[in-house]
Amino acid sequence: MYLAAKIFQRIKSLLALINFSHLSALNVKPLLENKGRFYPNYFDHHPNEPTKDKFAISYHQKYGEGVVAKMFFRKGELLFRFHGTLLDYQTLYTLQKKQGLYIEDPYFMGKILHRCDPNTTVDMEEQVFWASKDIRPGDLITMDYESTEDKLFRSFQCECESHNCRKLISGKGTHS
Numbered sequence: 001m002y003l004a005a006k007i008f009q010r011i012k013s014l015l016a017l018i019n020f021s022h023l024s025a026l027n028v029k030p031l032l033e034n035k036g037r038f039y040p041n042y043f044d045h046h047p048n049e050p051t052k053d054k055f056a057i058s059y060h061q062k063y064g065e066g067v068v069a070k071m072f073f074r075k076g077e078l079l080f081r082f083h084g085t086l087l088d089y090q091t092l093y094t095l096q097k098k099q100g101l102y103i104e105d106p107y108f109m110g111k112i113l114h115r116c117d118p119n120t121t122v123d124m125e126e127q128v129f130w131a132s133k134d135i136r137p138g139d140l141i142t143m144d145y146e147s148t149e150d151k152l153f154r155s156f157q158c159e160c161e162s163h164n165c166r167k168l169i170s171g172k173g174t175h176s
């Protein structure tokens with residue numbers, strides 16, 4: 001469907017080129033804009049959204065899909081602002097904004113893996129990830145799921161091997 005939309009866009013642009021050649025630069029430009037984005041073209045561009053020059057999606061045999069840094073980030077630096085769809089239920093790709101309200105981003109944020117000693121902090125109001133440690137190229141970008149989720153969509157046995165690993169990760173509201 002996505003490819004069909006792209007082809008349709010291209011045909012539209014070519015027709016526009018024939019009819020209004022003076023506008024050709026304007027019409028062709030949107031075709032190039034997806035370069036480097038993780039989000040599809042129908043998502044508006046936002047400042048600080050994650051881009052492929054800074055991050056990559058990697059596949060790890062034990063952990064599955066994850067996000068890896070492609071450059072150095074200093075502790076305290078803004079990593080990216082993510083986007084998604086607001087939902088009143090959880091999926092594998094949501095984080096909790098507040099009680100009963102979730103944001104789903106299957107393209108990027110939803111692929112970030114959990115660590116009990118992560119290298120980011122998350123601001124769910126601003127939808128921003130900050131580096132809480134220096135991050136080097138090749139490092140996994142990680143977060144603490146229990147910093148945002150009252151109850152996880154799927155609880156799991158953590159094997160992150162950090163000194164403070166909590167083992168059963170089920171949500172911040174589940175440990176009392």
Ligand SMILES: [Zn+2]
Binds near residue numbers: 115116161164165
């Ligand atoms: Zn752990």
